Amino acid sequence: MNIIEDLRARDLINQMTDDEGLENHLNESRVTLYCGFDPTADSLHIGHLLPILMLKRFQEAGHRPIALVGGGTGLIGDPSGRNEERQLNEENVVQEWVKNIEDQLSRFIDFTDDQKGAKVVNNYDWLSKMSIIDLLRDVGKHFSVNYMLAKDSVESRIENGISYTEFTYMLLQSLDFLRLNQEEDVSLQIGGSDQWGNITAGLELIRRTSQEGEEVKAYGLTVPLITKADGSKFGKTAGGAIWLDEKKTSPYEFYQFWVNADDRDVVKFLKSFTFLPLEEIDELAKEVEERPEQRVAQRRLAEEMTKMVHGEEALNQAQRITHALFNGDIKELTKEEVEVGFKDVPxxxxxxxxxxxxxxxxxxxxxxxxxxxxxxxxxxxxxxxxxxxxxxxxxxxxxxxxxxxxxxxxxxxxxxxxxxxx
The missing domain is CATH 3.10.290.10 (RNA-binding S4 domain)
Known part of the structure; x- marks a missing residue:
């Protein structure tokens, strides 16, 4: 099973440009791909996990991932998937967040010093050196206003208003794709379903700036929006977002989020977020149908996710706290485990x-x-x-x-x- 077949089997493809062409491209060569992550907070949250794990899946399939941390675009604000303007953050704050996100990405993707290996790049490095004249002449001239207005990320904001700052975000992300295509041989950009307009705009810029008669090998792929069966927003709890930073969301809380997954969601989550073989997931699906009260699938999901994000030791601690709380063995907990397990009680x-x-x-x-x-x-x-x-x-x-x-x-x-x- 090749990477595209595996992604299809796991329902991880929302849209692709040139389906057959991309699949052949991935089968014929080692492809360099990228995904961008804007620093809008001091930590990523589990809403970012799907694209991060997509990079990991491609790396394990033999391809070369590049994680772009948007130190530049994070200063502008992406209008995609939002009904209102993002708050602009100070430059020094954003650059500090960039460091945090780079560290978090390294938990999932194997970044090496080898020139052919995976790497992290920061678009602040080139966007900050570009003049407004360069941007308008070299990028802006390739996009009509009508083309930009037709994109969902812009069209959905027209009624309530969108600033010129966020309106131009599409140009910056398109430039990222073009630059990485030229300098890193990136031929595939992936992202969430809300990034489809930005990704296809980047493909348009690559096409328009290529030499006449030159074969353009550039593709886009998006992952679906993860939804929960009960209608609540994925990655949110009563306490707020589920963060990847253990100081913001403890491994125990992280573990509990997954172990409390709805029976209607757990198989989908196992396919989307874990690297378990599909055959094993099918067996876990049977457990959900035949013995739902035992929550075997949920525990397996929580184990895999907590170990992947926080490590074996943190998983063991989360399991000890869980066992103590549900089996009356509270006295066996350490001071640190009590602080984690009961941090929100009076x-x-x-x-x-x-x-x-x-x-x-x-x-x-x-x-x-x-x-x-x-x-x-x-x-x-x-x-x-x-x-x-x-x-x-x-x-x-x-x-x-x-x-x-x-x-x-x-x-x-x-x-x-x-x-x-x-």
Whole structure:
């Protein structure tokens, strides 16, 4: 199975230019391709994973990927897929974000020093040196306004307005493709489905600037927009975006995102995001149909994704936290694991070495009053480190501390509270 056949089998192709020509091109030679990533934040998120993993798939198939980090275009703003103008960020901030993104990309793509190997490029290196006259004469003259207005990224913004800054973004991305085509022998650009207009504009620029009679080998391919069966946006949770930076989204949270995948989505996610053989994915699909309550496919998905993005050690930690929370083994967690697993629960700092449970429940706002605290304890609603406590005279002391740092109190089935000993 060649790369295009594999991508089709995984439903990873949204659009292609010259389907047969591109497939033959990939079968006949080692192709250099690129995908761009604009630094719009200090980290990439899982919405970027699909194009990143596409570069990885092509590399594993023997082709040469180039990851373009848009230090230049990131200062302008891509109107694609947006209903409103992007906020412009300061140049020094964007360039700092560029470094972060380059580091994150290196987790997935094997960048080497070999001239023939994969590489990262920053379009700030050439766009910042270009004058407005050069841009208008060498690029702008090849595009009519009517052509640009017809692109979805522009047309969809006309009614609400689009600045000239974002209107010209298409020219800059087209120039990137042309430059990489000329200097790095890039013949394929890939991207998300919202990039189709920008990609085809780049192909148009390459065609228009080629010598008469010269054979032009340049192609475009986009991946589909990932959607969730329940209608919610992929990559978003109640806490916000799922980031690739472990400081913004912990490996445990990352693991939980995938392990909580809907039964209707999990097979699609396995095909799109993992490198598991299709035969294995078919077997996991049977598990979903026959034993959905065991969530075998979800756990496999979460394992593969967490290990790929954060590494084996982070996966092990995420699994330990998950096991502890769902099997009542909270006392086995380390201080660091408690901080990760309970970072979003209400926290109360306790200075005393010991404290009456009733008083602590009230002071930490776990129970609304001493009367309510007594009722909660008597009714068996209070758990200390996942062990039920019904003694009204109970004192929290050093024996209740996890790693000499925390005590976890649960009220009812799901309301957790973190007591931090200071």
């Amino acid at each position: 926290t109360f700092e306790l200075e005393e070495s010991e404290k009456g449970l009733i008083d602590l429940l009230v002071e930490a706002n776990i129970s609304s009053s001493k009367r309510q605290a007594r009722e909660d304890i008597s009714n068996g609603a209070i758990y200390i480190n996942d062990e039920r406590q019904q003694d009204l005279k109970y004192f929290i002391d050093e024996n209740d501390r996890i790693d000499d740092a925390f005590t976890i109190i649960r009220r009812g089935k799901k309301k957790y509270f973190l007591i931090k000993h200071v």
